[in-house]
Amino acid sequence: MRADARRNRDRILAAAEEVFARHGASASTEEVAAIAGVAIGTVFRHFPTKQDLLAAIVKELLARLTAEVAELASADPATALFDFVERVVEQAAEKRAVVELLAADGVRVGVADPLRGLADALGVLLSRAQQAGAVRAEIRLDEVLALLTATAQGALHGGWSEDLRRRALAVVFAGMRP
Template sequence: MAPKQRADAVRNRARVLAAAEEVFDRSGPGTSTAEIARVAGVGIGTVFRHFPTKRDLLAAIMKDRRERVATAAEALIAGDDPEAFYVFFTDLVAAAAGRKSVVDALVEEGVDLSVDKPIGSLQGMIAPLLRRGQEAGTIRADVALPEVMALLIGTCQAALSGGWQAELQQRTTKIIFAGLRPGA
């Protein structure tokens, strides 16, 4: 079992992660550790204590983002909103569009970005939302999980690769959702 971290160390780690995400999104893969430390309001030594390498920092950002997606999915699954599927789909596309800089930096660092594990966990999040939407009549009954996953993965990949702006995300998901709704 790992020793418990001091509260200030936990706060500093969170500040470094938030700052790194912001700076990578703004400045791209060439972001300096010094800039991350400045934005986080900590010394560069603090950054290196928590994340000895840029690769460690980037992996932590991705892990943090995956945890936020899982938390959001759990909340939507626990709720009773028949439109939760559409909310989650929209949020995933937006998250993908916002990850371009971090993913580019991970690729630069030589990190394997295979999608098998993330896709498997996404299916577990999407399936209950899809079922609820179909039971509520907000999603066509003939739509199956493999089609939804193909649409979601393709859309997220395009949003990630293109760094889609909000307007393009909205137009694209509107077209997809029109095809998923009954009567399409």
């Protein structure tokens, strides 16, 4: 791929992230193009379908999150999981569309694989937290994922204040502890 193409691709992705974050997945492709400063055709050359564009930014975020999880693999097992969840929920507001899609259309948008990647990585954090006695043994990965996305969505759509977010998560974390 040529340098200018790469640059445009990146600008489109950035614009899409911004636009979809503001208006949700129903925002128009034209607006993405406008903000990216390219013609509409350019967007469709890089992402032949609106779905493809959405999938691309979701994948990117998932990859970023998975990487963050990986970094935490060597952190304190007793806090790593909670730290990660906290961080994700904190950033949720920046990722309107991503959260929507993760929750609603994960499969349809075709990000099943990256999603599994993130889940696997999270699973490791969970196991370690349980072995460290920081999380009850009977709690399973799907509950963690479910509560993660639920609170992320809540924080996002509900416009939670920082304080509210902290207290809500505190409840959830307390519920996970022995």
